[in-house]
Amino acid sequence: MKTQYTDVVTEYLREVDLRLAGLPVLQRRELLADLAAHIETERVERGLVGEAELIEVLERLGSPEVVARAAYEEAGPLPPIAAPPSPPVAMAPPPRDRAPWVLPVIGAGLVAMLIMMALCAGLFFFARSGNSPAEPMRMAPQESAEPVAPPAPTPSFTG
Amino acid sequence: MSDVGQLATSLRRGTLEFCVLAMVEFEDRYGTEIVRRFGDEPGLAASEGTIYPLLSRLRRVGWLDSKWAESPSGPPRRYYGLTAAGRAALEHFRTEWVSFRQTVDRLVGTGEAA
Numbered sequence: 106m107k108t109q110y111t112d113v114v115t116e117y118l119r120e121v122d123l124r125l126a127g128l129p130v131l132q133r134r135e136l137l138a139d140l141a142a143h144i145e146t147e148r149v150e151r152g153l154v155g156e157a158e159l160i161e162v163l164e165r166l167g168s169p170e171v172v173a174r175a176a177y178e179e180a181g182p183l184p185p186i187a188a189p190p191s192p193p194v195a196m197a198p199p200p201r202d203r204a205p206w207v208l209p210v211i212g213a214g215l216v217a218m219l220i221m222m223a224l225c226a227g228l229f230f231f232a233r234s235g236n237s238p239a240e241p242m243r244m245a246p247q248e249s250a251e252p253v254a255p256p257a258p259t260p261s262f263t264g
Numbered sequence: 265m266s267d268v269g270q271l272a273t274s275l276r277r278g279t280l281e282f283c284v285l286a287m288v289e290f291e292d293r294y295g296t297e298i299v300r301r302f303g304d305e306p307g308l309a310a311s312e313g314t315i316y317p318l319l320s321r322l323r324r325v326g327w328l329d330s331k332w333a334e335s336p337s338g339p340p341r342r343y344y345g346l347t348a349a350g351r352a353a354l355e356h357f358r359t360e361w362v363s364f365r366q367t368v369d370r371l372v373g374t375g376e377a378a
Contacts, residue, residue: 132320139295139316142339146296149338165303167311175314179321 113156114144117163124173128180136176140166272307280308281322282357284315285350288328294341295319319344327353 118137125133147153147162166172287298295316302309309315322328327350335341346354369375 135320136316139319139342140313142342143296143299143312143316145339146294146335146341150296165311166313171311172313172317175310176317176320179317181321 113159113163114141117144117166117169120169121172124169125176128176132176132180136172140172273310276308276310279361281318281327282354282361283308284318284322285327285346285354285357288344288346289351289354292343292345294333294335294343296341298344322350326350 118141121140122133122137125136128136143166144159144162148159151158153159153162167175283302284298287293287301293301298319299309299312299315302315303312319328319330323330323344326347328344329347330342330344332340332342366375
């Protein structure tokens, strides 16, 4: 049967998957599904019969490193809470494009920014609602320009 | 990475995605079809597998949409098509690209009239 061919495919997809730990899970699943469909389409439509031919398909796709790097580049800035910290892979950890501390730091920065924005909005709303219609109170510039910056919350999800 | 590879990467950035959009401008195409097409063009894509993350991003920004459909000969195919926003982006690129190319040709001396 085709087990001996799918072995090399399974291994390839697993190697790609191992390198996608920092991606949102749906993007990760999507890419693996696309790659699997591509390989299967090539196998069926080109009538590939041997493992060597299948390896050629994989070589044209590119090494797992190259494919994963493209996935990270196209993912763009990742959302603040991208993924739970992935457990370190015991054997042969894949090279990572980002240092492990980058995501928590970006996440903490975004959280701090959101809190600041919420504070500004609240301040603005409060100032507006406190106005009498006849004599609008001007907001003190230094107050609006410099809201008290909350201390950046320490991320609890350091990876 | 060699300088040659670096240059190719730099040139691809920002242009390859519009080649993808142009490929599905008039008819929907499935992933493998798009990838094969790029495989035939030397130096356009780094490797075939890098096209899929690109397709994913173009879908996420709303320039492409995709739908799975049965295939007569193999596994289900994921067909990609241009959205209205993608069409507008492609038209915008065409305008920008012509003037960009003319400027570079003039400065680098690669234009026909240079």
